[in-house]
Amino acid sequence: MDNEQAVLYSRMLTELTLTFHIIYATVGVGIPLLIFIAQWLGIKRQDEHYILLARRWTRGYIITVAVGVVTGTAIGLQLNLLWPTFMELAGNAIALPLFMETFAFFFEAIFLGIYLYTWDRFEDQRKHMLILIPVAIGASCSAIFITMVNSFMNSPQGFEIANGNLINVQPILAMFNPSMPTKVAHVLATAYMTSAFILASIGAYRMLKGSNHVYHKKALLLTIKVGLVFSIAAAVIGDFAGKYLAEYQPEKLAAMEWHFDTEESASLTLFGILQNGDEVKYSIKIPYALSILAHGTPTAEVIGLDKFPAENIPPLYIHYLFNIMVMIGMGVTFLGLVYLIGKFLKKKFIHRRFFLWLIVASGPLSMIAIEAGWWLAEVGRQPWVLRGILRTEDAATTSDQVDLMLYLFIGLYIVLGLASAIVLVRMFRSNPIERELADRKGGG
Amino acid sequence: MSYELIGISVLWMFLFGYIIIASIDFGAGFFNAYSVLTNKQHIISNIIQRYLSPVWEVTNVFLVFFFVGIVGFFPSTAYFYGTILLVPASISVVLLAIRGSYYAFSTYGKLKSNFWTYLYGFSGLFIPASLSIVLTISEGGFVYIEDSRIILDYLTLFTSPLTWSIVILSLTSVLYISAVFLTWYASVAKDEPATELMRKYALSWSLPAILTATGIIVELRMHNPEHFARLVDLWWMFLISFVLFLITTRLIWLRRSYGLAFHVLVFQFLIAFFAYGISHYPYLLYPHLTITEGFTSEAMAIALIIAFVAGFCLLIPSVLLILRLFLLNKDYIQGKIK
Ligand code: HDD
Ligand code: HEM
Numbered sequence: 001m002d003n004e005q006a007v008l009y010s011r012m013l014t015e016l017t018l019t020f021h022i023i024y025a026t027v028g029v030g031i032p033l034l035i036f037i038a039q040w041l042g043i044k045r046q047d048e049h050y051i052l053l054a055r056r057w058t059r060g061y062i063i064t065v066a067v068g069v070v071t072g073t074a075i076g077l078q079l080n081l082l083w084p085t086f087m088e089l090a091g092n093a094i095a096l097p098l099f100m101e102t103f104a105f106f107f108e109a110i111f112l113g114i115y116l117y118t119w120d121r122f123e124d125q126r127k128h129m130l131i132l133i134p135v136a137i138g139a140s141c142s143a144i145f146i147t148m149v150n151s152f153m154n155s156p157q158g159f160e161i162a163n164g165n166l167i168n169v170q171p172i173l174a175m176f177n178p179s180m181p182t183k184v185a186h187v188l189a190t191a192y193m194t195s196a197f198i199l200a201s202i203g204a205y206r207m208l209k210g211s212n213h214v215y216h217k218k219a220l221l222l223t224i225k226v227g228l229v230f231s232i233a234a235a236v237i238g239d240f241a242g243k244y245l246a247e248y249q250p251e252k253l254a255a256m257e258w259h260f261d262t263e264e265s266a267s268l269t270l271f272g273i274l275q276n277g278d279e280v281k282y283s284i285k286i287p288y289a290l291s292i293l294a295h296g297t298p299t300a301e302v303i304g305l306d307k308f309p310a311e312n313i314p315p316l317y318i319h320y321l322f323n324i325m326v327m328i329g330m331g332v333t334f335l336g337l338v339y340l341i342g343k344f345l346k347k348k349f350i351h352r353r354f355f356l357w358l359i360v361a362s363g364p365l366s367m368i369a370i371e372a373g374w375w376l377a378e379v380g381r382q383p384w385v386l387r388g389i390l391r392t393e394d395a396a397t398t399s400d401q402v403d404l405m406l407y408l409f410i411g412l413y414i415v416l417g418l419a420s421a422i423v424l425v426r427m428f429r430s431n432p433i434e435r436e437l438a439d440r441k442g443g444g
Numbered sequence: 445m446s447y448e449l450i451g452i453s454v455l456w457m458f459l460f461g462y463i464i465i466a467s468i469d470f471g472a473g474f475f476n477a478y479s480v481l482t483n484k485q486h487i488i489s490n491i492i493q494r495y496l497s498p499v500w501e502v503t504n505v506f507l508v509f510f511f512v513g514i515v516g517f518f519p520s521t522a523y524f525y526g527t528i529l530l531v532p533a534s535i536s537v538v539l540l541a542i543r544g545s546y547y548a549f550s551t552y553g554k555l556k557s558n559f560w561t562y563l564y565g566f567s568g569l570f571i572p573a574s575l576s577i578v579l580t581i582s583e584g585g586f587v588y589i590e591d592s593r594i595i596l597d598y599l600t601l602f603t604s605p606l607t608w609s610i611v612i613l614s615l616t617s618v619l620y621i622s623a624v625f626l627t628w629y630a631s632v633a634k635d636e637p638a639t640e641l642m643r644k645y646a647l648s649w650s651l652p653a654i655l656t657a658t659g660i661i662v663e664l665r666m667h668n669p670e671h672f673a674r675l676v677d678l679w680w681m682f683l684i685s686f687v688l689f690l691i692t693t694r695l696i697w698l699r700r701s702y703g704l705a706f707h708v709l710v711f712q713f714l715i716a717f718f719a720y721g722i723s724h725y726p727y728l729l730y731p732h733l734t735i736t737e738g739f740t741s742e743a744m745a746i747a748l749i750i751a752f753v754a755g756f757c758l759l760i761p762s763v764l765l766i767l768r769l770f771l772l773n774k775d776y777i778q779g780k781i782k
């Protein structure tokens with residue numbers, strides 16, 4: 001295998017593993033927060049339904065955690081195996097948050113073990129709820145620390161390079177790099193938002209399947225409220241992320257907006273398709289919007305692709321990814337808003353079938369937005385693995401067996417994905433909420 | 445003490461932690477599967493389930509901690525080992541993934557069937573075997589550099605007696621460590637039949653474990669005389685370790701103080717493991733990489749050590765809590781509380 005192929009397969013394997021891990025990781029970051037809110041409401045209002053929500057979510061959560069843990073272990077090792085040069089360089093400068101992440105894992109793992117096995121051990125339910133706090137903090141900190149590493153790849157700082165060696169390393173400066181604040185905040189907000197909408201999807205699906213229990217209505221109201229709050233937060237932070245890009249990674253912004261020529265009062269290109277390299281067809285142009293997105297003023301100058309040599313421009317298809325992410329974000333926010341207004345005005349349509357189907361769609365759609373967002377961020381950083389410092393093609397392994405490993409992992413993810421889906425479906429189908437409520441009443 | 449020495453000691457300590465708790469886990473899975481095979485499941489699976497359920501995820505973190513830590517402290521290991529371990533480490537990852545997730549699926553997702561028990565049990569033996577290859581490679585002689593590419597010579601690796609002795613050592617120690625622990629655990633649970641069965645396993649694996657360990661030293665003499673010489677210098681550590689081994693087996697033989705027996709066993713392995721580690725010093729990969737060449741910058745080292753101390757202060761109380769609630773809690777072990 002020549003080097004080009006090794007790079008290609010390493011890329012594909014990295015993309016595959018991350019695309020798969022992020023599904024479980026996102027859920028892993030967001031769901032503890034929702035379990036916490038449900039349990040808290042249950043204790044505060046003395047409402048058995050919320051307690052049961054917390055219990056059932058936890059049972060599903062542990063399955064997704066398991067897959068999150070094993071795929072995470074896979075990436076952790078794979079990054080070293082596939083990108084040895086990158087990890088050697090990066091290890092010198094950004095090892096600190098990676099290392100701190102393992103403590104977050106420890107923390108989460110230990111308290112999750114305790115939480116799972118102590119539902120009935122404490123007289124005072126509030127004590128049990130407290131155990132969830134470290135779980136939620138640990139999960140969110142994992143996301144924070146790993147996103148710091150990723151933001152370092154986008155805006156590396158905190159070291160100098162002399163003769164190919166890193167000197168004057170400042171670990172804290174490397175952690176708190178320019179893209180860190182928006183990135184971390186956006187990743188967290190979207191993880192909470194996505195988890196909330198996924199749980200809303202499940203509730204809505206049960207209602208569609210004929211369960212008319214008030215339990216599902218409570219679940220729906222709670223999850224959509226949370227989802228709405230965080231989807232609005234995600235959009236606001238996303239706007240800041242755009243402003244960050246304009247300042248520090250203008251080539252990524254220009255590529256994702258199909259902004260070819262540097263100009264003032266730039267307009268925003270929505271949708272459209274690209275022909276012959278740089279002809280935009282069927283798009284909608286919103287005057288001044290890009291200048292506002294990038295700099296906050298309608299007349300500001302926005303740097304275009306013309307300022308960059310061709311070999312440093314990321315693939316232009318990220319425009320589609322950006323559109324997918326933003327459209328889903330706005331659509332889901334709108335849906336949540338309509339639901340809550342409908343609920344407030346006691347309208348019937350929010351429990352009609354078509355509306356419930358829309359809610360069912362919101363969870364998977366949010367997950368698609370997560371995937372689109374990450375692909376946008378990562379492909380938009382190309383050709384760099386460490387922006388401005390190390391090119392992706394120079395960082396890959398020189399090993400000959402990457403293609404075999406790719407097939408091996410494709411097999412693994414198919415098995416894991418299917419099995420986790422089957423287990424989750426069976427878990428809830430064999431134990432519907434009506435039965436569980438009756439059991440708990442009977443059993444005392 | 446220099447920073448690199450602190451770093452490698454901490455990592456070695458965590459690797460040791462992983463080896464002990466993962467051995468218990470891997471062995472328990474194996475004994476569980478074996479008991480199904482021989483229709484003795486009713487005797488021990490209850491004990492094994494009660495132990496494993498709350499801790500399996502923690503076990504995994506020890507491993508993650510080790511490999512993240514070693515890349516943090518010694519970034520060059522990412523370059524050397526990352527390149528050569530692509531295949532062996534990927535296989536370990538797949539095995540770990542299957543095993544970990546199917547444990548969760550069957551325990552929490554009620555996916556009950558003997559097939560998973562076997563899969564879980566036997567994959568647990570392949571993992572230590574495949575991970576132990578790393579130790580073999582670190583002895584040198586299997587890696588060469590050609591046009592500045594690092595290449596692992598699989599043929600020499602898989603035909604070397606050293607490789608296979610280390611693989612066998614990893615298996616026998618896994619089963620021995622696990623059996624001793626479970627004997628103790630079962631005795632705390634006041635489960636007579638399980639205690640007796642595990643005691644029998646512990647005794648039958650003790651001899652193979654010590655024999656293979658001695659075998660390695662002999663193999664090394666051929667393979668890496670320099671390392672062998674340094675091992676011999678540390679003869680007194682191995683002697684202590686051997687005496688501790690005798691104490692453990694004696695206690696188990698006499699059916700006395702199983703708890704003490706397990707603790708002595710931990711010390712036996714700790715001493716042997718550190719003796720091995722010290723004699724390996726200063727090489728991370730013989731003869732290409734030493735801990736001073738591969739070390740990170742001083743600023744990063746200090747930051748990592750500070751993070752480690754802070755993290756450790758968080759960790760200790762949490763570990764004590766989980767121990768108090770489950771592992772050292774008689775009522776839990778005996779099944780009086782859930
Ligand atoms: C549910 C998911 C979701 C939703 C609704 C949105 N995003 Fe997003 N976005 C992500 C999920 C995401 C993400 C997966 O979390 C990314 C990938 C990497 C990252 O930092 O966050 C991301 C990246 C990302 C980036 C690239 C940052 C970078 O590469 O440095 C920008 C500019 C935006 N987003 C902007 C927005 C805007 C203006 C939105 C308006 C509605 C929006 N996002 C909604
Ligand atoms: C947070 C930590 C992350 C790190 C450290 C990281 C690391 C890397 C590395 C080393 C590469 C270069 C190799 C390549 O080009 O394939 C890469 C590219 C890529 N990553 Fe990430 N990644 C992270 C998050 C993610 C996530 C969550 C996803 C997906 C959902 C993702 C998707 C991709 C994609 C699609 C590429 C390929 C870009 C291209 O080659 O065109 N990444 N990432």
Ligand code: HEM
Pocket residue numbers: 021022024025026027028029064065066068069070071072073074075076079105106109139140142143146147187191501504505508
């Ligand atoms: C290159 C990137 C990444 C690496 C190396 C990585 C590494 C890992 C590892 C090793 C684990 C298992 C920990 C354990 O044993 O308990 C894990 C799990 C996890 N990862 Fe990732 N990860 C990456 C990307 C991400 C991203 C982008 C996120 C979040 C946005 C994330 C969030 C999590 C969470 C929350 C868990 C805990 C498992 C769960 O609760 O589901 N990871 N990751």
